[in-house]
Amino acid sequence: MAILDALRDGPMCVKGVVKETGLSQSNVSNHLGRLRTLGWVAGEREGRRVLYRITDYFVEQFVRSQERPGARLGMRSRRRIARELLPAIVSALTRGAGDEARDLVHEAMLRGLAWRDLYLLVFAPALREVGERWQTGAIRVCDEHMASACVERLMARVYPGAIPPADAPAVVVACVEGNLHTIGPRMVADFFAAAGWRVRYLGADMPTPDLVLAARGADVVALSASDAEQLPALRQAAAALRGAPAPRPTTEGAEATSNGHNGGRPHRAPLILAGGRAAVGQKAAALGVDLVDRYLPQTLRLVERRREARDRCPVAWSPARPG
Ligand code: B12
Numbered sequence: 001m002a003i004l005d006a007l008r009d010g011p012m013c014v015k016g017v018v019k020e021t022g023l024s025q026s027n028v029s030n031h032l033g034r035l036r037t038l039g040w041v042a043g044e045r046e047g048r049r050v051l052y053r054i055t056d057y058f059v060e061q062f063v064r065s066q067e068r069p070g071a072r073l074g075m076r077s078r079r080r081i082a083r084e085l086l087p088a089i090v091s092a093l094t095r096g097a098g099d100e101a102r103d104l105v106h107e108a109m110l111r112g113l114a115w116r117d118l119y120l121l122v123f124a125p126a127l128r129e130v131g132e133r134w135q136t137g138a139i140r141v142c143d144e145h146m147a148s149a150c151v152e153r154l155m156a157r158v159y160p161g162a163i164p165p166a167d168a169p170a171v172v173v174a175c176v177e178g179n180l181h182t183i184g185p186r187m188v189a190d191f192f193a194a195a196g197w198r199v200r201y202l203g204a205d206m207p208t209p210d211l212v213l214a215a216r217g218a219d220v221v222a223l224s225a226s227d228a229e230q231l232p233a234l235r236q237a238a239a240a241l242r243g244a245p246a247p248r249p250t251t252e253g254a255e256a257t258s259n260g261h262n263g264g265r266p267h268r269a270p271l272i273l274a275g276g277r278a279a280v281g282q283k284a285a286a287l288g289v290d291l292v293d294r295y296l297p298q299t300l301r302l303v304e305r306r307r308e309a310r311d312r313c314p315v316a317w318s319p320a321r322p323g
Contacts (some may be wrong), residue, residue: 003021003196004040007063011044011165012052036162038056039056041054078112079121081113082117082118082122090147093146093147094130094143096146096147096149098153116191117193118158118277119155152186155183159195160164164196170220172211173202173221174202174221174223175202176230191297200218223272225277228278234278242288271307274289274291280293290304
């Protein structure tokens with residue numbers, strides 16, 4: 001934030017940023033490299049200097065909107081802003097007015113909503129409202145499709161991206177077979193990625209045998225089911241993940257994972273997490289999974305706690321007895 005704040009009024013060379021922020025030159029160069037990789041800033045050569053400037057529209061607007069870098073609105077204020085925005089955004093979404101929706105989201109960011117707030121307090125409730133309007137016949141299926149397509153684009157715009165460390169745990173996120181509702185699981189994937197996980201996001205309607213292949217070596221598999229009709233597919237996927245044979249050992253004793261996950265670490269069954277409208281309210285044991293959850297900021301904490309418990313007491317952790 002300090003570096004972005006230094007660049008808010010225009011391009012600056014590394015030396016200038018160092019002076020402005022009081023950070024060391026190596027620290028600034030390192031972070032500028034990261035920000036470049038994210039596409040948030042770019043460096044342009046001018047004579048012997050490289051001038052850095054913010055290139056991402058949303059980042060720029062966000063940085064400018066911050067009176068005090070690092071200041072964050074309280075939950076109540078964020079909820080209020082989201083509530084105020086909701087009717088206009090639902091209207092824009094159901095008309096397929098993508099640019100209008102983008103401007104509203106932009107305004108919300110200027111008022112202090114972060115991407116997580118937009119996901120949970122704006123996009124999710126807006127889509128629920130869209131679903132209700134469709135169910136009562138107030139809008140047509142094409143309006144619902146336009147709305148969800150708009151939200152997917154907005155999510156891609158506001159999600160800032162993250163670079164996981166090489167030894168980060170890995171999660172596979174997928175819709176179970178038959179489930180076309182990808183927006184919730186995309187949010188799950190982004191929450192994990194932002195928390196530093198390596199994410200493999202498989203999208204809609206994932207055939208179970210391929211899910212099992214993609215999940216080899218993953219620490220966690222997160223499955224989404226939106227409709228009660230998809231629960232048998234969820235149970236089947238969980239059972240297949242539990243029954244999957246361990247990856248072949250290589251000559252060095254490392255695992256031959258076809259997907260690069262978990263290279264070299266000892267294999268064990270992934271922790272299976274379920275969510276989505278249909279899974280919520282179901283018992284984990286009845287679904288054959290380890291954990292059912294719905295509120296993403298808490299999901300990450302629960303997953304970490306389960307992983308720690310498993311590390312402390314590996315014997316009690318039996319895939320045959322999901323808790
Ligand atoms: C958009 C939408 C669609 C789009 C999806 C496009 C896309 N790219 O995703 C399309 C048009 C494809 C679609 C199709 C259908 N849909 Co639809 N759809 C919706 C709608 C309006 C929004 C869904 C959404 O994205 N919500 C926002 C996300 C963020 O919410 P979410 O998925 O619940 O995810 C949150 C949590 O559940 C959680 N979460 C989700 N997954 C996971 C996983 C894990 C591991 C964890 C921890 C958490 C987690 O995280 C998210 C953030 O909180 C809902 C309305 C609603 N009330 O949700 C109906 C809705 C889900 N659909 C419904 C129906 C009936 C259908 C169809 C059968 C309609 C039809 N006749 O064609 C088909 C079925 C398709 C299929 N086979 O899956 C019904 C389901 C009713 C039921 N029985 O439960 C709903 C509720 C509409 C309604 N009111 O009747 N749909």
